[in-house]
Amino acid sequence: MHIIDTTLRDGEQAPGVIFSLKEKLHIAALLDEAGVKELEIGTPAISLADENDIRTINNQGFRFNATCWARACISDLQAAARTGVSRINISFPVSAIHLTALGKNRDWMLTSLSTIVKQAQNMFAFISVGAQDASRCQANLLDEFVFAAHNLKVNRIRLADTVGIMNPKSVQNLFERYQNCLYGTELEFHAHNDLGMATANTISALQAGANAVSLTVNGLGERAGNAALEEVVAAMAFSLSETSEINLEACIRLCEFVEKASGRKSSASKPISGKKVYSHESGIHCNSLLKDSMTYHAFDPNLIGQKSQFVIGKHSGLAVVKNALKGMDIYLNDEQSKQLIEAVKERSIRKKSELNSKELQQLYLNLIDCESN
Template identity: 30%
Template sequence: MKLYKTYEDLPKIKLPKGQEVSISDSTLRDGAQMPGIVLKVDHKVKIYEYLHNIGIEKLETFVYNDRDRNAISMMLDRGYEFPEVTGWARAATSDIDLVLDIGAIEETGILMSVSDVHIFDKMGLPSREAAEEKYLDALQYAVDHGLRTRAHIEDMTRADNTNFVYPMIKKILEIDPKCTIRLCDTIGFGIPFVDVEEPFGIPEMVRHVKEELKAVNIETHCHDDFGLAVANSIAGYWHGANWSNVTFLGIGERAGNAELEKLLLFLERRIEGFDKYDLKSLFEFAKFMEREIGIRIPRNKSIVGNNVFAHESGIHTAGVIKNPFTYEPYPPEVVGGKRAFLIGDSSGIEVLRFKVEDTLHDLLDVKISVEKNDPRLRAIQADIQNLYNNEKRVSCISDEEIQAYVEKYFLFEPIVEKSMGRKTL
């Protein structure tokens, strides 16, 4: 019989294809296009440093203006081996020349929009054939000038893959056999389930590009309009992709992208033999983005939200106090978080006792045990419950308020035995 009582007891799962998988980050490119935010040069460099501390292999960035180029120069001056700084270009030689002008950049992505709405309505091209010629010419130009390439197959989950996209990818691979084929779920129509057919099925899409077209490098780039970006990214790995392109906190256009932190945690904590990333700065990274960039992080956002390791309700807090594994799927220190016990309207006596003992220790520098039925403890509980019962309170009780209760009932009005006299025989 198997006992699952610690984190180490739980089995890990294996990627069925057994391939080495990596992550490229688009926080400085796709993330920077999020409406309402502006990434300054020093912001970009700081984000680069966080990605370096985590161990992310690549990042992509624009090269169009002085701000972009200044940030790239400062990132390269750090001398880090990773993340590798890579460029991004539209399918135009002028864009690729901008990448080439930064001599230290050795790889660029090239945008290749493949859905009919993009080809005809957005770009105003006369035919699919004209689009293909434009894309292949740009790719050939980049290869001829010594760049490694990524083909950004934009809006693939709304495209005619069988009759147009797959034949074009075959020609891409003839020009650059090692080109990273980025399968872009541009507006989130992708589905992570097996047997979902063209054009939505991510598993079938990855399988075809890997097994039929023989692509060596396959990357997913998934948007979260239907809430499936992370699931689709994992499905990509599951069926043979070796890269996933994500952004920190999922920032980006509309509903954003697959979240870097979620993919990292899944790989590090759930996949067997996977330990190449350091997640301890994730919580700090999120606070930087909230403080400096203005990204509002919901309290209940997984991994980096303030409530991820916060416990209030009686059953939950009692369980966590006895064994954190009861209600915490991973220890706080894994992502640089901190456990917190809160007193609210659903809190029980166990968490209140914990907080009182902790407060007494802080005040007296002595470890003191308080019995569950101690009348002083029960008096504090009654006072707090009266606040909620009379609807005088709509928030948790702060640590400062707990201290005030402890001082009132344990220090200033101690309950003592009525008779302190010596017993006589």
């Protein structure tokens, strides 16, 4: 199970997202630290500045393999070669809708595939070809592309769900179709999240025989984004019980930095990296969690450098309020506890939010003042 991060390529294609060279280097360093073995570090044909940035990243001596993305034309191959990378991913439109939009057809696709791949093999050590919009390509046409690429002895074929219309079952069928037919050629899945299934689809691809998957930090990307690196790594660890050799705690630092550098704020409830996904308020949940931290967690948050947190608010029960007060060395009798819970609920409803420790302490002091008067 080989993970490719494409935050610096497909992630930066998200509208309005631009990483400075300093930010690119820091993201690359964090990904390297996390243990990601391959990065798609950009598209050199975009501009001379992008070409120079890619060359700089490639020359840093990182441990990961650096790959460039290119269209199926010789000028893109030349731009990639000038950066010094030894690996390239060449994208070919394969669906009728994409071919027609570009004024191309099946014959162009197959002829261009042969011509461009042969040229690339004289320039790069590792060749990947991407079937863009594979999910909307007619099965027989996709077969022609995949087997033609395999016969050209490319190293990897990327099957892209370019507009995110697939589901776990259709992904399974797609990869099982080629699972035992492409000896010596790796198969990669590239998922988009338009229908909210990118992570699930990626896991399905891995279960059905994909050798590699391409992901982005925070799921950053065009439209609804891509499959999220941190979600897929966590799902592999805690749902599939498979090791990816990627450090999830380092992924959390990555998520925080990419959120800041991209200007794309993640939801507080986003799986794995969301600020509130390990927080609990419900009285029933908190009471159980105080007895066993795994009652309402899929995995121990401490494994990824996070921790379970209790929120005091409208839905809080007696157990968690007593626990919070215990941390302040405050102990209440049953009647005081009952009165304080009512005060907590009333204040939380007025505030339309949870209460912080100072507010809880103040409610306790108010209660004591009332008793003394």
